[in-house]
Amino acid sequence: MSNQHIVNLTGVYEHTGTVISAVGAEHLELPTPCTEWNVRELLNHTIGVMFGIAGGVSGRPAPDGAAPDFTAGGGASAAFEQAKQASLAAWGADGVFDGTVNFGAGDMPAELGIGINMLDTLTHAWDLSEALGQDRSMDPALAEATLAAAKMTISDDIREGRFGPAVPIADDAPAHDRLAAFLGRHPS
16 A cells, blocks of 8 residues: 555645746745745745655654745745655655654654645645636545545544634535545635
8 A cells, every 4th residue: 555655645746846836936925725824835834844744754853943945046846846855765765654653743654644744735735726826626536545534634623723624515526626625725
């Protein structure tokens, strides 16, 4: 199963990289569906989480100090690529799926951890697409796999402060919009 997780994560990263490549300096202050963040802050969060998870999976502690601005000098795409490579190397290490990982929330099975990695990254790709007014669609299989991970990970008792309540949506809506709605976003 771990090979399929790596394939899915790679697909999530390819999709997200395409979305990030469309972000220009003129977009950085735009609001996002994550109401506490603009595009710059959402990019910094997304890339920072990827680096943090990669470090946690590899057993390296998070660096001290303030997180860098990954958007400085138009560098979001380059920083994203570095985070992607670090993440795929960490998740691709021999034996990583034989045990637990810890990237700040305590020890958890590696399969749950990679699901959280996919969930955070793909959800924020949806958010960026929405903020930029781009097509939000994505590979339905990736969205379905990520939605399944979300449903296993996110319960009502952990939504507070992280996710809004699930938004009603048709069962036949595209998987990417059902994922967004499950996480409290309002697909338009």
